[in-house]
Amino acid sequence: MNASFSQHASIQRLAGIFCKRMVRTLFCLVLLSTSSHAEPLTAMTTRETPYYATAEEETPLGSLPPYVTLSILELGNSSSRMTITFEAASGSWITAFVDKELIDASFYATPEPYYPTMVEETPEPTPPPVPTPPPLPPDAQRITLTHRTPAYDPANSLRIVGYFPQGIEILVLSNADAQAFSHVLYISGDGREIRAICRQVDILPPTLPQPGTLSALRRNEEVDPLKWLENQEGYKEALSLQRRTKYKILLYFHTSWNNDCKTLSEELLMTSDFLQETKEIIKVSINPEEGKKDADLAAKYDVSILPTTLVLDAPGSEPRKIKLLKKMYGKVRVVDVPKALAIIETTQ
Numbered sequence: 001m002n003a004s005f006s007q008h009a010s011i012q013r014l015a016g017i018f019c020k021r022m023v024r025t026l027f028c029l030v031l032l033s034t035s036s037h038a039e040p041l042t043a044m045t046t047r048e049t050p051y052y053a054t055a056e057e058e059t060p061l062g063s064l065p066p067y068v069t070l071s072i073l074e075l076g077n078s079s080s081r082m083t084i085t086f087e088a089a090s091g092s093w094i095t096a097f098v099d100k101e102l103i104d105a106s107f108y109a110t111p112e113p114y115y116p117t118m119v120e121e122t123p124e125p126t127p128p129p130v131p132t133p134p135p136l137p138p139d140a141q142r143i144t145l146t147h148r149t150p151a152y153d154p155a156n157s158l159r160i161v162g163y164f165p166q167g168i169e170i171l172v173l174s175n176a177d178a179q180a181f182s183h184v185l186y187i188s189g190d191g192r193e194i195r196a197i198c199r200q201v202d203i204l205p206p207t208l209p210q211p212g213t214l215s216a217l218r219r220n221e222e223v224d225p226l227k228w229l230e231n232q233e234g235y236k237e238a239l240s241l242q243r244r245t246k247y248k249i250l251l252y253f254h255t256s257w258n259n260d261c262k263t264l265s266e267e268l269l270m271t272s273d274f275l276q277e278t279k280e281i282i283k284v285s286i287n288p289e290e291g292k293k294d295a296d297l298a299a300k301y302d303v304s305i306l307p308t309t310l311v312l313d314a315p316g317s318e319p320r321k322i323k324l325l326k327k328m329y330g331k332v333r334v335v336d337v338p339k340a341l342a343i344i345e346t347t348q
Contacts, residue, residue, distance in 0.1 A: 041072040043084070043103045051096040055079045061096060070103070140185070141172040143203055146227050148270040151196035157181055161196060163266065166227070172203065202272040226275045228252075228285040232293040238282045242315050249282045249312040250344060251319070253303045255289055260332055261307045264325050267334040274337050281344060311344055 045068045050060035064070075064086065073095065074083035081097040088094050147166050153159040157180075164170060164186060173183040173195075182203065186194045229238050238249045252269060254261035268274055269283075288298035288306075301310055301319055310319040322343050325334045335343070 043070045043072055044068065045070065045103065047102065049098055049102045051084070051094075051098050052081065053096065055081045055083075055097050057097070064098075070098070142169055143172055144169050145203065147272070147275055148265070149198055149202045149272070151184075151194075151198060152181070154183065154195065154197050157197060163270075164198075170198075170203070199272065201276070226272075226279070228270075228283045230285050231287065231290055232297055234284045235286065235297060238284045239315070241282050242312065245282075246314065247280055247282055248314075248344065249284060250278070251301070251310040251312065252283070252285050253288060253298055253301075253306055253308040253310075254285065255287055255306055258306050260325065263332050264307050264334055268324060268337070268340060271337075274340065277337055277341055278344075 045064050045066050047066055049064045049068075051062060051064060052058075052060050068086060070084040070086050072082055072084055079097075080100060082100050082103070083095065084098055085093050085095045145164055145166055145168055149164045149166075150160045151162045151164055153161050168186060171185040171187075173185055180199060181197045182200055184196055184198050184203065186196075188194065229235070235251070241247070242249055254265065286294055286297060288295045288303070301308075307325070309322050309324055311322055312319055324340055324343065325332055327333070
């Protein structure tokens with residue numbers, strides 16, 4: 001009787017253990033099936049965040065910038081780092097480790113489904129009508145520019161919007177400022193109208209010089225003191241003028257495509273201030289690419305770098321190379337007019 005009771009109790013105990021294990025196994029299977037369909041946590045970096053190849057590595061593989069979205073693969077381990085994955089710039093996914101303390105917990109979140117919203121099409125605004133330009137005044141003065149002339153914005157007399165080339169004809173419409181500026185109009189060859197304001201000192205004929213000066217001599221010979229002589233023919237004319245006047249000759253070798261040449265021309269040599277201050281300096285502009293004679297002239301003076309500026313102090317003197325621009329920290333800087341005059345006038 002006792003043996004039968006003991007055997008029955010053992011069977012009940014084994015059955016209870018089996019049932020508990022079955023319940024535990026079923027519970028784990030439910031958890032696994034649930035977790036396999038749950039979306040992983042995501043986080044966002046809030047600062048520069050280094051990432052590592054392993055949980056113990058000391059040297060980082062790289063660094064993530066702020067506001068990069070991460071997928072967290074393992075968060076609750078005992079290490080101070082978590083396992084994450086992120087999409088690289090190349091489109092591939094990288095699995096790595098980051099320090100938990102560098103990821104702001106407030107950014108942990110389960111991704112929400114994305115529902116695209118309908119955006120109403122906004123009609124393009126109708127462009128405003130182009131105002132009809134005012135008619136030209138009948139008494140508009142026609143002026144042929146004797147040198148390259150800066151054109152200023154009619155709404156801002158301090159802002160240069162471009163340059164009118166030497167030799168073109170412009171119309172002076174009215175005075176924007178009786179002391180300084182005039183409204184001008186240039187009609188291009190294709191019929192386009194370009195309106196601007198120009199300084200009166202740039203466009204009005206210069207005051208007649210006193211007799212006996214180089215400016216008067218050049219005017220008598222029909223040579224404008226505010227105009228650069230050009231290339232081989234201008235060079236010959238400059239030598240002839242120097243023999244009679246004993247004044248210096250400034251030779252400027254340049255090309256139209258060189259940026260340093262453009263900077264030197266626009267910011268110094270072709271400005272009205274420089275031309276006004278150098279009326280008694282014979283100026284010659286030479287482009288070695290315009291002809292064989294001009295190239296031979298550059299070779300004569302051993303010009304290998306453009307721009308190059310030379311001064312001939314007297315007839316038959318050795319050419320003196322001067323520097324009117326310099327490069328500092330990758331930027332080109334041009335000397336101002338007083339400094340340029342001092343460099344040209346020195347004989348050392």
